[in-house]
Each structure stands twice: as structure tokens, then as C-alpha cells.
Amino acid sequence: MNRLLRNLLLPALAAFSMNAAAASADRPNIVFIYGDDIGYGDFSCYGATAVQTPNVDRLAREGLRFTSGYCSSATCTPSRYSVLTGEYAFRKQGTGVLPGDAALIIEPGRVTLPAIFKDAGYRTAAIGKWHLGLGDGQREVDWNGDIKPGPLEVGFDYSFIMAATGDRVPCVYVENHRVVGLVAGDPISVSYKKSFAGEPDGVTDRAALRMNWSHGHNQAVVNGIGRIGYMKGGQAALWHDEDMADVFVKHALDFIEREKDRPFFLYFCTQDIHVPRVPNPRFVGQTTMGARGDAIVEFDYCVGEILKKLDQLKLAGNTLVILSSDNGPVLDDGYVDGANEKLGAHKPAGPFRGGKYSRFEAGTRVPFIVRWPGKVQPGVSEAMVGQVDFPATFAALTGQKPARATMSDSVNVLPALLGESKTGRDHIVEYAQEGGVSLRAGDWKFIPPGLVREKLGPWKSYQIPEPGLLFDLAADPGETKDVAAENPGKVRELAARLEQIRNAGNPPAEAQPSGKKRPGKKQQ
Ligand code: NG6
Ligand code: CA
Numbered sequence: 001m002n003r004l005l006r007n008l009l010l011p012a013l014a015a016f017s018m019n020a021a022a023a024s025a026d027r028p029n030i031v032f033i034y035g036d037d038i039g040y041g042d043f044s045c046y047g048a049t050a051v052q053t054p055n056v057d058r059l060a061r062e063g064l065r066f067t068s069g070y071c072s073s074a075t076c077t078p079s080r081y082s083v084l085t086g087e088y089a090f091r092k093q094g095t096g097v098l099p100g101d102a103a104l105i106i107e108p109g110r111v112t113l114p115a116i117f118k119d120a121g122y123r124t125a126a127i128g129k130w131h132l133g134l135g136d137g138q139r140e141v142d143w144n145g146d147i148k149p150g151p152l153e154v155g156f157d158y159s160f161i162m163a164a165t166g167d168r169v170p171c172v173y174v175e176n177h178r179v180v181g182l183v184a185g186d187p188i189s190v191s192y193k194k195s196f197a198g199e200p201d202g203v204t205d206r207a208a209l210r211m212n213w214s215h216g217h218n219q220a221v222v223n224g225i226g227r228i229g230y231m232k233g234g235q236a237a238l239w240h241d242e243d244m245a246d247v248f249v250k251h252a253l254d255f256i257e258r259e260k261d262r263p264f265f266l267y268f269c270t271q272d273i274h275v276p277r278v279p280n281p282r283f284v285g286q287t288t289m290g291a292r293g294d295a296i297v298e299f300d301y302c303v304g305e306i307l308k309k310l311d312q313l314k315l316a317g318n319t320l321v322i323l324s325s326d327n328g329p330v331l332d333d334g335y336v337d338g339a340n341e342k343l344g345a346h347k348p349a350g351p352f353r354g355g356k357y358s359r360f361e362a363g364t365r366v367p368f369i370v371r372w373p374g375k376v377q378p379g380v381s382e383a384m385v386g387q388v389d390f391p392a393t394f395a396a397l398t399g400q401k402p403a404r405a406t407m408s409d410s411v412n413v414l415p416a417l418l419g420e421s422k423t424g425r426d427h428i429v430e431y432a433q434e435g436g437v438s439l440r441a442g443d444w445k446f447i448p449p450g451l452v453r454e455k456l457g458p459w460k461s462y463q464i465p466e467p468g469l470l471f472d473l474a475a476d477p478g479e480t481k482d483v484a485a486e487n488p489g490k491v492r493e494l495a496a497r498l499e500q501i502r503n504a505g506n507p508p509a510e511a512q513p514s515g516k517k518r519p520g521k522k523q524q
Contacts, residue, residue, distance in 0.1 A: 022318070023263040027120060027398055028372060029319040030265045031256075031306060034083075035299055036076065036165075036274040038367060039329025041350030042296055046367055050346040051287045051296045055304035059323055059371045060069070061378060064419045066454060068384040069368020071326055072409075074357050074432040074453075076131050076165070079326040079387065080269075081105060084112050084154065085409025086391035090431045090502070097433065099192045100164035100229050103137030104374045106154045111402045113391045114155030117265040120398035121217060123158075125255045126151040127270035130161040134174070141187040143170055143234070146177040156267070160251040162239070166271045166278075167334065169231035171222040171238050173247065181237040188234035194232045195219065202226025211276055212336040225276050241278035244271050245298050249305045256306070260313050268306065269326075272299040275333045290338035292331065312464075317373045320397075324387060325366040330356035332457040339474075342458075345438070348456060353479040358453040359438040360479050361445065364430040376419050383416035383424035393417055429501060434461065439498045443474035443478075446494035467491050 008375025023029045040046055043053040045060035072082035077098050078089030085106060089095040095105055106112060114124040134150040135141040153157035160175045170190050173180040179188065195201055202209065202218030210224035217226045223241055239247070252268045272279070277291035279298040288291030303323065310316040329348030331339040333356070368385065370376055392410035395402050404410075409429075416424035427441040435451040448468040454460045470484040470491050484491050 014321060017087055022261055022265075023122070023315070024318070025028055025375070027122070027263045028375075029263055030117065030122075030394065031263075031319055031321045032083075032267050032308070033306065033321065033323040034080075034128070034267070034269040035323070035325040035367070036270060036272060036496060037168065037327060037330055037333070037356055038273055038296070038299065038325035038345070039348035039350065039355065040352055040362060040365055040367060041347045042273075042329060043300075043367055045369075046344060047317070047350055050149065050289055050344055051293050053296060053300040053303075053306060055300045056323060056367075056369070058307065059303065059321060059369050062210055062373060063321070063369055063371025063378055064417075065380050066368040066370070067380060067382050068387055068424075069324060069366060070384070070386040070428050070430065071324065071366050072329045072364065072388045072429070072431060074354075074359065074363030074430070076274075076326045077130075078431060078433070080132055082386075082388040082409070083390055084114070085110065085173075086113070086388060086410030087229050088429055088431065090408045090429070091409075095326050098131060098133050098164060100168040100170055101141055101190050101192055102133040102164075103135050104133040104153070106132060107155040107243075108149045110154065110406055111391065112268065113394065114151075114154045114265060115399060116155075116391055116395050116398065116402055117263075120158070120263070120400060122265045122398075123259045123265045124156045124265045125158040125160075125252075125259075126156045126160070126267045126269070127160050127252045127255065129165065129271055129274075129518050130159075130269070131164045131373060134163055141170070141190070143179055143190060144182065147174055147179070148177050148296045150174070150177070152176060160248070162244075162271065165228075165274055166241065166244070167217055167228055167275050169220050169227050169229040169232065170221065170234065171227065172234055173237075173239060179234065179237050183235055183236045186233050186235055186236070189232045190229065191231075192229045196232040199230065199232050202228070211278070213334055213338050214332055215334050217276075217334045225278070241276060242280045244278075245280060245302055249302050252306060256309050256313065256315070260315060270299055270302055272296070272302070275335050275337070277295055277335075277339070288344060289343060291341035292337065292339040293342070293346070302461045314467070320370065320372040320375070323367065323369045328352075328355045328358065328362040328366060331408045343437060351477050354452075354454060355456040356518045357432055357434060357459065359430060359432045359435050359447050360452065360454070361430075361473070361477070363453075370417050372418070376417075379419065381416065381419060381422070383413070383422055384426070384428060385424040386411070386428050389413045389425070427497070429498070430516050437498060437502065439494055441494055441497065441503075443472060444470040444490060444494060445473050445479065446491065446498065447471075448495060448498065468495065471495070
């Protein structure tokens with residue numbers, strides 16, 4: 001074979017054989033099921049009794065349930081940014097909760113979680129909520145033309161998404177580069193600045209809404225629900241809120257079916273249980289908690305459908321499933337849907353303080369379950385693991401060493417994820433747009449001065465004074481007793497460490513070796 005032929009043919013053949021090979025022990029399929037606003041206490045396997053989640057519980061029973069699993073932020077966009085890039089979102093301007101017409105915040109060409117999988121020969125798909133922006137920011141997105149860059153430009157082979165959130169326009173699905181179901185003669189216009197003449201809005205048409213708003217959500221009215229932002233046109237393309245779970249699940253199942261013979265990575269992001277909570281009628285009334293509880297049941301159904309499909313195709317043994325949430329729980333997040341009134345004794349945040357938007361634990365400590373039959377011993381793990389660790393961890397799983405420059409906060413926690421080690425990270429930064437960062441290091445939790453949010457909506461925000469709050473999570477997981485005054489040295493140490501992480505970046509770290517002794521509680 002001459003050199004030219006060899007140079008051309010061999011890589012092509014290698015790529016072909018890699019792609020054609022089915023999932024294997026070093027390249028299992030990966031399904032990441034990413035819930036929205038689901039709290040630590042919202043599943044029955046995490047202690048809920050007012051709602052039953054048999055499918056999530058099955059995952060937990062057959063897998064490893066983490067008690068210190070973290071998203072990286074107390075809201076959606078920054079958490080998702082970290083999952084896909086391996087970088088803490090507080091490092092980058094413009095990663096806060098995005099409007100539906102925002103530009104893509106991940107630079108095409110950057111090392112991303114899906115790109116890592118792609119390099120290992122996986123087929124990759126993003127299905128469901130995106131909320132990381134679309135378009136290049138140079139010009140406004142044309143919702144009637146090609147919408148890019150987006151998921152396909154940052155490592156996904158296929159995408160079927162909503163641009164932002166269920167409560168933000170445009171209320172349409174985008175498949176790859178195109179809005180689905182758009183018909184000629186009814187183009188879509190979107191604006192977050194001005195309303196469109198003649199269109200209903202949530203203020204003047206409030207009485208006609210089928211779900212009243214409590215704050216915000218009073219601009220465009222789509223399907224009788226007030227939204228954030230204005231839109232016009234695209235009538236045939238509008239989603240139906242009560243069908244969204246089924247639509248996303250169907251596309252997820254189709255993707256699994258299509259790719260069953262080669263390794264795949266499915267990034268499956270449900271719209272549940274974010275507002276507006278509009279579960280399908282068949283789930284309405286399944287709990288006594290109203291729409292929020294019923295949306296949890298709908299989420300659990302989606303999980304069940306995916307597990308069933310893996311079983312049917314005999315892929316379960318070759319598939320690592322991870323389930324988690326993008327931030328902690330919230331009750332009234334802008335609509336009058338009974339979430340507060342019907343809560344009863346249910347504790348969405350479990351034993352933790354705060355919730356969505358908060359630097360207290362419940363903002364970022366979320367359900368976190370890993371199942372890989374035959375590889376991950378079922379049980380409960382106290383290892384500290386973060387979603388920001390996915391890029392480094394899955395690079396390790398697939399035998400790769402991608403350039404670390406832009407994923408500097410991602411730690412390889414593979415041994416912890418597989419249950420081979422009892423310890424994962426030794427610290428994690430928790431972040432809320434309001435107030436900024438806090439730090440958990442071992443069992444210590446330090447919240448520097450600044451704003452912090454309390455409660456699950458309506459909230460109470462207040463200033464934490466100097467020198468900040470310190471909690472001993474081992475003795476006090478609910479962050480009820482500030483021990484900063486008794487431990488001034490610890491406060492100084494953690495403040496300095498946080499400052500160093502903040503300023504210098506977080507040097508790549510490996511997870512702690514298994515069995516490492518935890519730091520003594522009162523050491524300073
Ligand atoms: C807030 C919205 C809230 C929710 C949140 C983003 C108002 C008053 N509140 O601004 O309803 O959409 O943004 O949630 O508009 S997240 O889970 O996507 O981060
Ligand atoms: Ca969220």
C-alpha cells in the first residue's frame with residue numbers, strides 16, 4: 001500500500017470499525033437523564049412519601065445512590081454549562097439564566113462532553129431542554145431559517161430541543177437546525193424587548209389565562225399560559241405543554257433504537273418539573289400535591305420508558321444511566337399552580353436548607369444516581385461528586401486524555417462513580433447567581449459574605465455579614481448552626497482557598513484515593 005493510500009485508508013477503516021462496534025465494557029452507552037428543578041427530597045428513594053417514583057427507585061435499587069451529588073449552580077444555564085464544558089460557570093460572564101433568544105454560550109470547537117464521546121466513536125444526541133443559547137450572537141436568530149450554531153456545533157450528532165425553558169418563548173421544538181412544523185406564510189418572530197401589536201399578553205388578557213401568573217410570566221400568551229418574552233406566528237409549530245414529556249421521550253426512544261448497534265451518548269433533559277407545570281392529563285391528580293407532584297410522576301414515567309427501551313433492546317447491561325437534576329427545588333416559581341398550598345408534609349429539599357437560587361446546600365445538592373448493571377455495585381455512596389466532573393470522568397472511562405485547558409474544574413471521579421472508591425472530590429464550589437459562590441470542603445461548608453436566598457418561593461434574601469457562615473455538615477447537614485465564631489482559623493482557611501480557586505482557576509485534580517481519612521472536624 002503506498003503511503004498516501006495508507007494515510008487515507010487506515011484512519012477511515014479504524015473509524016469505521018470503531019463506529020460499527022457495539023457498546024462494550026470500556027465504551028458503554030451513556031444515558032444522562034437530567035431533571036429540571038427536582039429537589040433532593042423529591043423522589044421516594046430519597047425519602048419522599050407523598051409521591052411514589054417507582055422507576056427512579058428502580059434505578060437506585062439497581063445502582064448507586066449518591067448523597068453528596070452536586071450540580072454546579074442553583075439555576076439551570078450555569079449548571080448545564082458546567083456539565084457540558086467541565087468549567088465552573090462562575091468563571092465566565094454571560095452564563096446566567098438565558099432568555100430564549102440568547103446566543104450560544106459554548107464556543108464551537110471547544111472540548112465538550114459530547115465531543116469527548118464523539119471522539120471515542122459514540123453517536124451523541126441532545127433531547128429536551130437546551131437553555132445554552134443558539135446562534136452566533138452576530139445577528140438575531142432567524143427562527144424561520146437555519147438556527148446555528150447550537151447543539152450540533154458543540155458535539156451532538158442529533159438534537160431535538162426546546163431553546164430555553166417551558167416558560168420562555170419561542171414555544172416550539174427545534175430539530176437539528178430547524179423549527180419543527182413551521183408552515184409557509186406564518187413566520188415566527190421573537191422579541192424579549194417589545195410586544196407585537198395585536199397579540200395577547202399576560203397583563204391585558206390575564207383573566208383569560210388558564211394558569212395565572214404570580215410574578216413575571218406575563219408577556220406572550222401561548223396555549224393560554226403567560227410566558228417570558230414575546231412571540232408571534234408559527235401557530236402550527238407551537239408545542240402543547242401537556243404533550244411535551246411524551247414528545248421528548250419519543251425522540252429519545254427513537255434515538256436509542258436508531259443507534260442500538262453502536263455506542264451512544266444520550267443527553268436527555270426533561271422539561272419536568274420546571275414551571276409551567278402542565279403534566280399530561282393522565283398524570284393529573286396522581287398525587288395530592290397538585291401540578292408539582294404530578295409533574296414528578298410524569299418525570300418518573302419518562303425514566304421508566306427509557307429503562308423499558310433499554311431492557312427491550314437488551315442494552316441495559318451495556319448502558320450506564322445517570323440521573324440528576326440541574327438545580328434544587330422551588331415551589332412558586334412564577335405561576336399560581338398550588339405548589340405551596342398543596343405541599344403538605346413533603347420536603348422537596350430533603351434535609352437541606354435553601355433551594356433553587358440558593359447558596360445553601362439544597363441549591364446544588366441534588367438527586368444523583370448511577371446504574372450500570374454488573375459494573376456498579378448497588379448501594380448508597382457518600383462520595384462527593386459533581387456534574388462538572390462528567391467531562392474528565394467520561395474521558396477517563398473512554399480512555400481519552402483531552403486537552404484540559406478549558407475544562408479545568410472537571411475532576412476524574414470515575415472510581416467513585418463506579419462505586420470502587422468511597423471518596424470522590426475533596427471539595428466543590430457551589431454557585432448561585434444571587435450572592436455568588438460558597439465552598440464545601442470535606443464536611444465543612446463556608447458561605448462568604450453576600451446575599452443568600454432562603455425558602456422555596458416566595459423567597460427571603462438577606463446579607464450574610466463578615467466573616468461569612470460556617471457549618472459542619474457532618475453534625476449539621478441542615479446548616480442550622482453557624483460555627484464561624486468558634487472556628488476563625490477554619491473560616492480564614494476556607495476563605496483563602498475559595499479565593500485561590502476563584503482567581504487562579506482550579507488546578508486539575510484527581511479524586512482522593514479510596515479510604516482517605518476525612519479531616520478532623522474541629523481542626524483549624
Ligand atoms: C426566572 C423565572 C423562573 C424560571 C427561572 C429559570 C421569573 C419571575 N422567574 O427568571 O420562572 O424560569 O428564571 O429557571 O420570570 S431555570 O431552572 O431554567 O434556571
Ligand atoms: Ca432548572
